[in-house]
Amino acid sequence: MKKTNRISLLKYWTTRYVATLVLGLIVVTILSVAWIQHTILENRLEISEFIAEELANRIAGSQQPNTSPSIDKNTLKSRDQFLQSERPPAIYITDAAGQVLSTNQSDGPYSLDHFPIDLLQKTRDVLKYPTGTEEARIWMIKKPIEVEGVVFGWVIMLQPENELGNVTDEYRLLAILIVSLGLFGWAAIYILSRRLSKPISQVAEAAKQIQEGNYNVRLPEHTKEQEVYDLVYSFKEMAQKLQQLEALRAELLAGVTHELKTPVTSISGLLQAVKDGVVTGDEAEEFLSVSLKETAKMQKMINDLLEFNSFTANALPVAMEEHHVNELMTEMVHQWKIGQDLDSITVELTTLTADRIIYTDLVRLQQIIVNLLNNAKHAVEADGRIDITLTEENQLLLIEVKDNGLGIPKAEQELVFERFYRGDNKKYKIRGLGLGLPFSKLLANALDGDLILKESSSFGTTFIVQLPLSQG
Incomplete structure (x- = not known):
């Protein structure tokens, strides 16, 4: 027969609960990462749009008639800190035709001197800047510099999507949270599994004691879990019942032995007296008669026992x-x-x-x-x-x-x-x-x-x- 490898109930519950917990945390992590990326991107685009609008309004408030819009570069740099990104966005001030008048980018990949007028005149203020490749998407936020309905220029912000979506701190916080939840969940599962498996293990140990003939088992009496309490209580009742039945079995076995032995002893003594000639005549006849009666009683007891066993085994028919x-x-x-x-x-x-x-x-x-x-x-x-x-x-x-x-x-x-x-x-x-x-x-x-x-x-x-x- 093939041997089955069995594990303890504590290990069984703990490993499966932990596996379920880990799977759940993985799903939560994936959903959380997707949600964080989407939310951070949306929030930073909104902040960028707000900064662009604030710069446009500041420039429009100081705009002189028949002059090109302009702003101090220190003002541009001071806006970088609001985005909380490692690399500040590229901010451009252009005239109405899209010619760059001022920028915080002196060199680099975002050093531009002109923006297409058809791109500036699009209805949406938040756009994907055309780069000719899908690998590095750049977001463009534009706001018009407008005075009394006349557009004098544009405030334009450019920033790569990977920089807008850079959420290292958020990921670090999420990782700490997930790991903490995992450790706490594992500890809680272990404690609860141990609490539930302990009385069951005690019942299993008590069953071994009963198998060895020791019915004086000790089991926990104060258990809050209803199912565990029912198990322990029923087992204790069963152990007491088995102890009573074992004592009764021993007593009944002795009684059956005595009931069968008594007529045998009586018959043996009576027949021996007749054989030895201790009694003769009518008295011997009486002894034989008593022996026959005792034999009939013993035969009846044996027949009762055989009939009872046959009936319990469904061997006796019932004719209705x-x-x-x-x-x-x-x-x-x-x-x-x-x-x-x-x-x-x-x-x-x-x-x-x-x-x-x-x-x-x-x-x-x-x-x-x-x-x-x-x-x-x-x-x-x-x-x-x-x-x-x-x-x-x-x-x-x-x-x-x-x-x-x-x-x-x-x-x-x-x-x-x-x-x-x-x-x-x-x-x-x-x-x-x-x-x-x-x-x-x-x-x-x-x-x-x-x-x-x-x-x-x-x-x-x-x-x-x-x-x-x-x-x-």
């Missing part, structure tokens, strides 16, 4: 047939009463007011009723009473078997349908394996019904068999 309820129950109770010594016990059957049809297995139902009646007989004492009452409710036949015996102790009532369980009042009084009620419940379930303990107290016990009635 139609029967009249009142007639069927009257016959069952009558047959049971014939074979019993009921001198001091009253048995009463109350049938349905209107007879109904039931679809059931006669033999299996009789096994249930006989077992309940036998239990009731063992429970009652002198002047005891057993009542069998038939009622109908929601298309169900309710067969109520009630006695006025000592009842079942409260602590034992939840265990009466556990296989091999025998109560303290019964285990020393009546020989058996504790399979009667569990087997009867299995039979009732096989008949599409159920067997329940309705109530039990010091005044008696009531069991109810529920079976579906035929429609119509």
Whole structure:
């Protein structure tokens, strides 16, 4: 069998959450970079347009009639700082025909002496300056120098797009922010994953202890997460239940061994006495008779055990047939009463007011009723009473078997349908394996019904068999 490499729950959650976090941060970074580039470019173009307009208005305010526009170069340089770029933009002052009159560029690639008049007369003030190549796009911002409706010249600013979009500081800040978020997210994920995986790891460790037979496990009791709390609480309940069942199994195994060993020892002793001639004549016959009775009891217990195991393995068939309820129950109770010594016990059957049809297995139902009646007989004492009452409710036949015996102790009532369980009042009084009620419940379930303990107290016990009635 191929070995599967498994990783811890903490590592599994942490690595996948971190991978998801990194992927999310990458997407956020890409979107943020695109947004920053677009926003910075738009903002710097707006600032450049504002500076150009401010220069145009300043020049127009000092313009003399019949003179060309002009401005001090120091004024041009003082505007560079507003753009916050490594390289200042090229600023030009031209006349109305586009001839450059003043500029802050004495040399370099942007040392121009003329701008095309058709370019200056375009409607938009922010344009892409034609350079003849797509590799280095240059933005052109122009504002007219206008006095009383007459254009005397132009303020023109040129700057490459890569310089306008230079956002080194912004990228540095974004990188610090992303890295900080990544580290903080990783730490938060690790702490949360550890918090969630710790109780699960403790449950896994406790499962190993139970596998080794140690049921005294310790698990955290104060857990805020509802699902984890439910897991821990359910596991602790399961561990306690397993511990109880293990103790019960050991006790029941000892009880079954004792119940089977007692008749064997009795039979062996009786037969040995007959063989050795210790008893003779009528007394020997009595010893043989007792031995046969003990053999029959032991055979019945073994048959009960085999039949129970066969039924739980679905090896016993169920033959369903139609029967009249009142007639069927009257016959069952009558047959049971014939074979019993009921001198001091009253048995009463109350049938349905209107007879109904039931679809059931006669033999299996009789096994249930006989077992309940036998239990009731063992429970009652002198002047005891057993009542069998038939009622109908929601298309169900309710067969109520009630006695006025000592009842079942409260602590034992939840265990009466556990296989091999025998109560303290019964285990020393009546020989058996504790399979009667569990087997009867299995039979009732096989008949599409159920067997329940309705109530039990010091005044008696009531069991109810529920079976579906035929429609119509």
